[in-house]
Amino acid sequence: MAFTDNPKISENIVEVKSFRHDLDFTPLQGTGTEAEHGTAVAEILVDVAPDVELFLYTMQTDLEFTVAIDEAISKDVDIIVMSAGWPNYPTDGKSHITKKVEEAISHDIVFVVPSGNFADKHWEGTYSDSNLNGWHEYLDLDEGLSITVTENRISEQKPITSYLMWDDGMDDISDFDLVLVDPLGQIVDYSANEQITKNDTPFEYIHHIPEMEGLYALGIVYSSEGRSANDIPNTKLEIFTPSDELEHSIVISSVSVPTDASGAIVVGAVNHLNGELEPFSSQGPTNNGRLAPHVVGPDGVTTIALDGKPFFGTSATAPYVAGVVALLLETNPEISQEKLLEEIAQNTDSSLLSILDEFDNAMGYGTINAVFLTQTEVIE
Numbered sequence: 337m338a339f340t341d342n343p344k345i346s347e348n349i350v351e352v353k354s355f356r357h358d359l360d361f362t363p364l365q366g367t368g369t370e371a372e373h374g375t376a377v378a379e380i381l382v383d384v385a386p387d388v389e390l391f392l393y394t395m396q397t398d399l400e401f402t403v404a405i406d407e408a409i410s411k412d413v414d415i416i417v418m419s420a421g422w423p424n425y426p427t428d429g430k431s432h433i434t435k436k437v438e439e440a441i442s443h444d445i446v447f448v449v450p451s452g453n454f455a456d457k458h459w460e461g462t463y464s465d466s467n468l469n470g471w472h473e474y475l476d477l478d479e480g481l482s483i484t485v486t487e488n489r490i491s492e493q494k495p496i497t498s499y500l501m502w503d504d505g506m507d508d509i510s511d512f513d514l515v516l517v518d519p520l521g522q523i524v525d526y527s528a529n530e531q532i533t534k535n536d537t538p539f540e541y542i543h544h545i546p547e548m549e550g551l552y553a554l555g556i557v558y559s560s561e562g563r564s565a566n567d568i569p570n571t572k573l574e575i576f577t578p579s580d581e582l583e584h585s586i587v588i589s590s591v592s593v594p595t596d597a598s599g600a601i602v603v604g605a606v607n608h609l610n611g612e613l614e615p616f617s618s619q620g621p622t623n624n625g626r627l628a629p630h631v632v633g634p635d636g637v638t639t640i641a642l643d644g645k646p647f648f649g650t651s652a653t654a655p656y657v658a659g660v661v662a663l664l665l666e667t668n669p670e671i672s673q674e675k676l677l678e679e680i681a682q683n684t685d686s687s688l689l690s691i692l693d694e695f696d697n698a699m700g701y702g703t704i705n706a707v708f709l710t711q712t713e714v715i716e
């Protein structure tokens with residue numbers, strides 16, 4: 337079924353446009369899973385806000401993202417919901433993705449993004465090398481962040497994907513490398529870009545198809561020649577492995593770009609059956625200290641696009657909140673973005689937050705309140 341024929345959204349579609357070069361600008365022939373993902377996102381939005389007008393844009397590369405946002409700005413849309421994230425940039429507010437989102441927001445567009453699904457696929461901490469061998473220690477003397485590879489994984493040929501980033505507070509001239517070790521203790525892949533000047537990006541990337549079941553491990557090695565690791569006592573290291581759950585995973589600050597954009601509304605996920613936070617739902621704050629997520633919504637809902645299979649992840653909850661935003665804008669077209677966020681914050685179930693907090697890194701202001709959907713009145 338072409339997604340434009342999806343009975344849930346077909347009446348709402350105003351425009352469909354692909355910015356993907358590999359699709360030859362014919363989105364209807366797009367690769368199945370991506371079309372399904374986007375269509376399922378649109379379905380959830382329409383479920384909440386049945387009267388929305390949909391401009392459906394598909395993109396993949398950073399450049400295509402930029403062009404798609406420019407198009408949305410030129411079309412003067414009210415809301416952008418983008419169920420995508422970039423775990424390959426730090427959330428320090430500096431990426432061009434983040435800047436582009438802020439540009440859209442400056443055009444009075446409400447921008448809703450997922451927090452990310454990386455809480456259990458993320459590690460960050462301060463560089464530590466107590467035995468002075470150059471290899472970072474994640475915990476005590478553990479220099480390897482384990483990843484479990486099953487037998488099925490081998491036949492599926494699903495790669496291990498990992499990103500290492502860091503901030504040494506000294507213009508990032510320290511050179512770290514990322515190393516992947518197989519279950520036999522052999523180095524099977526590594527990323528060793530040179531970081532010598534402040535123009536060199538502090539970034540390493542591994543993409544490796546495992547050939548053996550068992551425990552692989554990610555190591556970080558300090559490789560700045562002629563400099564001692566003691567010169568960089570407070571370097572902050574960060575790893576995202578979108579492909580795998582990590583040993584010693586750190587949930588704090590596991591949100592992905594562009595959650596660091598000023599003014600973006602960031603959405604995490606709770607399971608719709610029990611209201612509990614999903615273990616993968618990325619948590620704040622961002623590396624530049626922004627509070628995120630602002631709110632959490634229910635995932636695991638079913639859609640036609642996914643053949644009735646439950647749709648898990650923050651990709652499913654961002655459109656839910658975008659739908660609430662759409663309802664609010666319908667009744668209050670002149671509402672400011674600050675006031676909008678305030679309204680959302682005041683209409684959450686915050687019973688799962690700790691008693692003294694009105695905001696936390698896991699659930700923000702709380703779970704968006706479904707009752708609120710039927711009570712969108714003009715706000716004074």
Ligand SMILES: [Ca+2]
Nearest residue numbers: 465467469471
């Ligand atoms: Ca060490």
Ligand SMILES: [Ca+2]
Nearest residue numbers: 478480481482
């Ligand atoms: Ca280990």
Ligand SMILES: [Ca+2]
Nearest residue numbers: 512513528529
């Ligand atoms: Ca390096």
Ligand SMILES: [Ca+2]
Nearest residue numbers: 460589590623
């Ligand atoms: Ca972080």
